[in-house]
Amino acid sequence: MPNNFFWYDLATSDIEQARKFYCDVVGWTYQDNSQGGQTYGIFKVGDAGVAGLMPYPDGMTPPHPVWNGYIAVDDVDATAARIKDAGGTVHRGPIEVPEVIRFAVVADPQGAVFIIAKGLAAGPMSGLPAGTPGTIGWRELFAADWEKDFAFYQKLFGWTKAEAHDMGEGGIYQLFSAGDAPIGGMMNRPAAMPQSWWNYYITVDAIDAARTRLEKAGGSVVMGPMEVPGGQWIVQAKDPQGGFFALVAPKR
Numbered sequence: 139m140p141n142n143f144f145w146y147d148l149a150t151s152d153i154e155q156a157r158k159f160y161c162d163v164v165g166w167t168y169q170d171n172s173q174g175g176q177t178y179g180i181f182k183v184g185d186a187g188v189a190g191l192m193p194y195p196d197g198m199t200p201p202h203p204v205w206n207g208y209i210a211v212d213d214v215d216a217t218a219a220r221i222k223d224a225g226g227t228v229h230r231g232p233i234e235v236p237e238v239i240r241f242a243v244v245a246d247p248q249g250a251v252f253i254i255a256k257g258l259a260a261g262p263m264s265g266l267p268a269g270t271p272g273t274i275g276w277r278e279l280f281a282a283d284w285e286k287d288f289a290f291y292q293k294l295f296g297w298t299k300a301e302a303h304d305m306g307e308g309g310i311y312q313l314f315s316a317g318d319a320p321i322g323g324m325m326n327r328p329a330a331m332p333q334s335w336w337n338y339y340i341t342v343d344a345i346d347a348a349r350t351r352l353e354k355a356g357g358s359v360v361m362g363p364m365e366v367p368g369g370q371w372i373v374q375a376k377d378p379q380g381g382f383f384a385l386v387a388p389k390r
Contacts, residue, residue, distance in 0.1 A: 140210050140211065140212055141209065141210065141211070141295035141296055141297070141316055142209065142210060142295075142316040142317065142321065143207045143208065143209055143210075143274070143277055143316075143321065144208055144209070144210045144255075144257075145189070145190070145207075145208035145255070146188070146189040146190070146205060146206065146207050146208065146274055146338055147189055147190030147191065147192055147205070147206055147208075148160075148189065148190070148191050148192070148203055148204070148205050148206075148381065149192050149193070149194050149195065149203060149204050149206070150191070150192075150193065150194070150203035150204075150379055150381060151193070151194060151203065151379060152379055153177065153179065153191060153192075153193055155378060155379065156191060156203065156377065156379065156381075157179065157191060158355075159355050159356065159357065159377050159378055160181060160191075160377070161181070162351060162354075162355045163342075163348060163351045163352045163355055163357065163385075164181075164271075164272055164340055164342060164348075165271065165272060165342075166181040166182060166183065166188070166189075166272055167181070167182045167183075168180070168181055168182065168191070169182055169187075171190075176192075177192060177193055178190055178191070178192050179191040179192070181272075183266060183270060183271070183272035183273065186265070186266050188266070188272055188273055188274070189274070195230070202376075202379065202380035202381050202382070203377065203379050203380065203381030204251075204381065205336075205337075205338050205381065205382070205383055206243070206251065206252065206253050206336075207252055207253065207274075207277060207336055207338060208241065208252075208253045208254070208255045209252060209253070209254050209255070209295065210255065210256065210257070211254045211255070211256060212256065213256070214231070214232045214240045214241060214242055214254055214255065214256050215232050215242075217242075217254050217294070218231070218232055218242045218244060218254065220294060221244050221246075221254075221294065224247065224290055224293065224294065225247035225290075226244055226245055226246050226247050226290070227244060227245040227249075228242055228243075228244050229243040229244060229245060229251065230242065230243040231243060234258075235258075236258075237258055237259060238257075238258055238259055239255050239256065239257055239258055239259075240255065240256050240258060241253055241254065241255035241256075242254050242255075246281075246287055246290050246291070246334070247286070247287070247290055248281050248282045248283065248286070248287055248334040249282075249333050249334045249335075250279055250280075250281065250287070250333075250334040250335050250336055251335065251336070252336055268319070269341060269388070270341065271341050271342055271343050272340070272341065272342075273340075273341050274338050274339065274340060274341070275339050275340065275341035275386045276321075276322055276323070276338070276339035276384075276386050277321060277322035277323075277336060277337070277338055277339070278322055278323050278324075278325075278336070278337040278338075278339070278384075279322070279323070279324040279325075279334070279335075279336055279337075280325060280326075280327035280328075280331055280334055280335055280336075280337065281324055281325070281326060281327060281334045282326070282327065282334055283326065284310070284312060284324040284325055284326050285312075287324060287334070288312065288314065288324055291314070295316065296316075297314045297315065297316050298314065298315050299312060299313070299314060299315075300312075300313035300314060300315050300320040301313045301320070301367075303367055305325070308325065308328075309325060309326050310325065310326075311323050311324075311325045312324045312325065337374070337382065337383070337384055338383060338384065339372065339383075339384040339385060339386040340383065340384070340385055340386070341385075341386055341387065342385050342386070342387045343387060343388075343389075344387050344389050344390065345362070345363045345371035345372065345373055345385060345386075345387040345389070345390050346363060346390055348373065348385050348387065349362075349363060349373050349375075349385075352373070352375055352385070355378070356377075356378035357375050357376060357377050357378060358375060358376050359373055359374070359375050360374045360375055360376060360382070361373070361374040362374055363390060365390075369388070370386055370387065370388055371386070371387050371388075371389065371390045372384060372385065372386050372387075373385045
């Protein structure tokens with residue numbers, strides 16, 4: 139679906155450790171899809187790919203692994219130009235992987251990084267129903283000013299506001315949609331958080347069992363388990379290399 143998230147990948151310093159950790163915690167299988175000297179693997183649910191795994195790109199030395207989300211666009215080059223005109227940044231690209239994808243690594247005006255992309259392979263990507271364990275079930279933007287950032291994404295992708303939740307001292311948590319149902323939320327980041335960024339929630343069957351697997355595999359819990367509006371349960375965590383991610387489940 140254009141203007142919606144359709145892919146995710148993790149850039150990390152230790153492919154093998156990350157592969158084992160996420161497969162153990164989430165239940166993914168893994169397929170090495172490296173080609174042309176470029177290392178890239180795919181996490182799968184059944185026969186469907188749901189996310190990628192790659193080493194840090196050349197010249198990239200972040201302090202910890204980074205999850206990125208890909209938003210589908212019809213024209214990567216034109217969208218990258220619109221992002222720059224709106225005060226955002228184009229960090230890399232546009233780059234084309236022949237017969238696979240054309241993409242650019244970009245950031246919104248407040249510095250939160252995401253990827254715009256257009257698939258070049260014949261036929262649609264394998265889709266899985268929302269809520270399927272192993273798929274990304276939620277997306278969350280921590281912004282310096284979520285209202286200004288929402289206006290940027292609304293103009294760029296046509297996103298709309300859904301329900302808003304007042305979190306007291308935490309401020310407003312604004313749900314947003316890229317179609318009918320909400321796909322994520324935005325909020326102002328805490329003062330202690332040094333930059334704006336996107337966080338992604340991986341769906342699991344039950345949160346307590348997933349937390350046990352996470353800690354056994356060497357990860358650490360940052361927050362939770364916590365029940366959120368709608369009756370779902372979440373955990374925010376770090377993988378063994380310090381990469382931040384989250385889990386969401388329909389039950390505790």
